[in-house]
Amino acid sequence: MSRKKKFKAESQRVLDLMINSIYTNKEIFLRELISNASDAIDKRYYQALQSGDSGLSRDEFAITLSIDKEARTLVISDNGCGMTPQELENNLGVIAKSGSLEFKQNVQSAEDIEVIGQFGVGFYSAFMVADEITVESRKMGEDSATRWHSDGSDGFTLEDAEKDEVGTTITLKIKASTEQENYDDYLEDYRVKELVKRYSDYIRYPIRLGEDTLNSMSPLWRKNKNEIEQQEYDEFYQGEFHAYEKPLRVIHASAEGTITYQALLFLPEKAPYNYYNKDFEKGLKLYANGVMIMEHCKDLLPDCFSFVRGIVDSQDLSLNISREMLQQDRQLKSIAKNIEKKIKNELKDLMEEDREAYHAFYKAFGLNLKYALYASYGMQRDLLLELLEFPTTTQESAATFAEYVARMPEEQKYIYYATGESAAQIMRLPQCERLTEMGYEVLCLTDDIDEFLCKILHQVEEKELRSILEADLELESEEEKQELEQESEAHADLFAALQEALGERVARVVPTAKLRSHPVCLSSSGGLSLEMERILQAQPGSEAADMPPVKAERVLELNINHPIYEKLQQLEADALKDYAYLLYNQALLIEGFPVENPVEFAEAMCKLMA
DSSP states (O other), rough: OOOOEOOOSSSHHHHHHHHIIIIIIGGHHHHHHHHHHHHHHHHHHHHHHHHTTOOOOOOGGGEEEEEETTTTTTEEEEOSSOOHHHHHHHHHTTTOOOHHHHHHHHHGGGGGOOOOOOOSSSGGGGGGGGEEEEEEEETTTOOOOEEEEOOSSSSEEEEEEEOOSEEEEEEEEEEOSSSSGGGGGSSSHHHHHHHHHHSSSOSSEEOOOEEEEEEOSSSSGGOGGGGGGHHHHHHHHHHHOOOOOOEEEEEEEEEOOSSSEEEEEOOOSOTTTTTTTTTTTOOOOEEEETEEEEEEGGSSSOOGTOOOEEEEESSSOBOOOSSSSSSSSHHHHHHHHHHHHHHHHHHHHHHHHHHHHHHHHHHHHHHHHHHHHHHHTTTTTHHGGGOBBBBBOOOSSSBBBHHHHHHOOOOOSSSSEOOOOOHHHHHHHHHHHHHHHHOOOEEEOEEEEEEEHHHOEEHHHHEEEETTTOOOOOOOHHHHHHHHHHHHTHHHHHHHHHHHHHGGGGGGEEEEOOOSSEEEEEEESSSEEEHHHHHHHTTTTTTTTTSSOOEEEEEEEETTTTHHHHHTTTTTTHHHHHHHHHHHHHHHTTTOOOOHHHHHHHHHHHHHOO
């Protein structure tokens, strides 16, 4: 006998809200129905344990899918606890009533029952893809079955049905495809398999389509670490994240207490091809009781560690009603903070235990650590500073700040660094000769961000960071300082003439004792360095007509101990101008800048040679 019933919530309005507002992704309907089926099996198994007779062993429980393209139906069946007519009316007729949550609240030792469904609205997500839904269910211990049917309008019908086995069968009449939506997809085996693999791979009962079992059931992260071989981690990583290479390191962690979770994290060996562009999506896969909630949960990873791939599974998260987002970020922040510490510790261990492997890691991801430290205005220095490393002028391998400071001679006041296109180019800088002679090491910084980062950091381990391209390196002895003052006074006209010849190209021309074999070098004074000038001028829009060019305050330094300095003192005014121009362009080339006018420079060279 068929009985017509109306929904016991605001009917069409509430159902429309469930279908059109709560769920933003249609494909999750299958996740919701499979989760409900898993809950039903859990209930039957629990009740059987309580009564001492299940009728089935745990291995015999299963969720079965079937597709009929001609009839346009997708069927989800389970051999769980089933529902009585009254339960069908209560659970499916009252929108937002959860039978699973009620069951968990009523059983003893509820903390041991991992119930997935809590809100009682997941079932209605199926109306996003189906015109009609038919549910046939037979309760455990009952001889009769009941059929529930609805087209999602304002109500449903209940009638008696024949069902041989205990459990529930849900039949979806899939909508016809439109120009906007391809509903035919949900009648394709490959698409259904893909959805199960993505969202329900770790449901604890087998999910079958024909002869195929679609899910793996046993999450690797829930196994004991001592039971897992490295090969299992490697294969999981390569399969789950579509990687060709093996992971560099694996972090298998769990926590219990205020927040309980399991995490399986991987440090990649190489950066993905799109890692440093805007298309890359960071974040860990987030699961709740083995059901995937988010594919890229960005809140679980700080930007500095966005290269980490992995999975977090927790039963303590407060999900919103659609299970697509989180209601409270306190729990997530707690997990994220723990994960951040574990990643930092793993990287430190890698640095100490296998420095060559760390060099390879840093080559791939060091730039990201620097950007994160700079973007936080140095606020993350406790987290990231000791992970940075740089090539140096005296060592074959890169050094951390701590390693550099430990090697500093006692009298060295500053941490010296230089910026340039490559370490080899930096080592050829004229300023390096004097520092090397004094036994001082220079950090070679070759990324665009490095100069800005050093300005943000300012000092490390109470040692100021100082670029060797600055005008004042404080390397001269008292005798050298006095000699330089005397030269400035004695040849004031020479320096004034050189500066006049160069015009606005330089702010000053000064004598220096910091050079050895080179006659000249270019340095800067003030807040803007030569490297900053180079980077800022290369930015898009820097050549706009209404924007003045960014210029560092350039200082041309002459080596008072070089033969060319004597030569300059003997030149007539016109020749001095030519020499000034040549020396300035020579200094530009040494610093890695292009000459300003190659034709004019070539002509001046030929004139000098003739």
